[in-house]
Amino acid sequence: DAGVIQSPRHEVTEMGQEVTLRCKPISGHDYLFWYRQTMMRGLELLIYFNNNVPIDDSGMPEDRFSAKMPNASFSTLKIQPSEPRDSAVYFCASSYMRLVGPGELFFGEGSRLTVL
Amino acid sequence: AQTVTQSQPEMSVQEAETVTLSCTYDTSESDYYLFWYKQPPSRQMILVIRQEAYKQQNATENRFSVNFQKAAKSFSLKISDSQLGDAAMYFCDTGANSKLTFGKGITLSVRP
Numbered sequence: 001d002a003g004v005i006q007s008p009r010h011e012v013t014e015m016g017q018e019v020t021l022r023c024k025p026i027s028g029h030d031y032l033f034w035y036r037q038t039m040m041r042g043l044e045l046l047i048y049f050n051n052n053v054p055i056d057d058s059g060m061p062e063d064r065f066s067a068k069m070p071n072a073s074f075s076t077l078k079i080q081p082s083e084p085r086d087s088a089v090y091f092c093a094s095s096y097m098r099l100v101g102p103g104e105l106f107f108g109e110g111s112r113l114t115v116l
Numbered sequence: 117a118q119t120v121t122q123s124q125p126e127m128s129v130q131e132a133e134t135v136t137l138s139c140t141y142d143t144s145e146s147d148y149y150l151f152w153y154k155q156p157p158s159r160q161m162i163l164v165i166r167q168e169a170y171k172q173q174n175a176t177e178n179r180f181s182v183n184f185q186k187a188a189k190s191f192s193l194k195i196s197d198s199q200l201g202d203a204a205m206y207f208c209d210t211g212a213n214s215k216l217t218f219g220k221g222i223t224l225s226v227r228p
Contacts, residue, residue: 042218042220043207043221045217045218089159091161093161098149098211102211103166103211104149104151104163104166104211105153105161105163105209106163107160107161110160
């Protein structure tokens with residue numbers, strides 16, 4: 001089975017440009033998570049969805065960030081306008097319901113974003 | 117809210133030796149899972165081991181085992197017979213109440 005698929009793997013853009021990161025979760029999983037990883041802040045949860053519905057977006061840094069999940073097989077994380085401090089590796093992960101919440105996470109390979 | 121603490125940012129182990137990575141957490145949930153993930157330099161995160169909080173028995177997966185102390189809210193990972201391929205960043209995570217919370221991670225180096 002295919003794992004979580006993220007695109008692009010690498011993105012270099014200039015400050016002020018719009019960036020869209022994409023994620024295809026594992027088929028049958030009903031949770032989807034977006035994380036950001038930097039050296040300074042470690043791994044941060046930005047937002048997660050359950051059955052395509054955003055459940056918690058308290059980790060989204062500011063209004064420049066938005067995430068959507070129009071269907072069970074696709075999600076986007078958009079940054080508009082981008083800033084140099086947004087440079088990071090963005091991970092998407094999916095999971096399925098276990099007992100009282102999501103089980104283990106299956107991560108994509110990440111999208112490395114560099115904003116100049 | 118759930119919190120996870122990994123107080124050792126870096127650890128080192130000699131190849132073939134045993135190392136223990138520590139993790140403490142705080143949650144108000146009674147039923148939850150605990151996970152250890154590994155992130156090698158290639159950066160993709162993979163699951164190492166999973167523990168269900170309602171189980172008394174500590175989880176074991178080949179060379180990896182956990183020491184789960186529910187009352188103390190402690191969840192350490194023991195790696196036996198360390199191999200060069202174990203060098204990575206390790207994250208402890210709790211999945212309580214649909215809110216997965218990661219620790220800061222521990223960077224493990226393995227000396228040949």
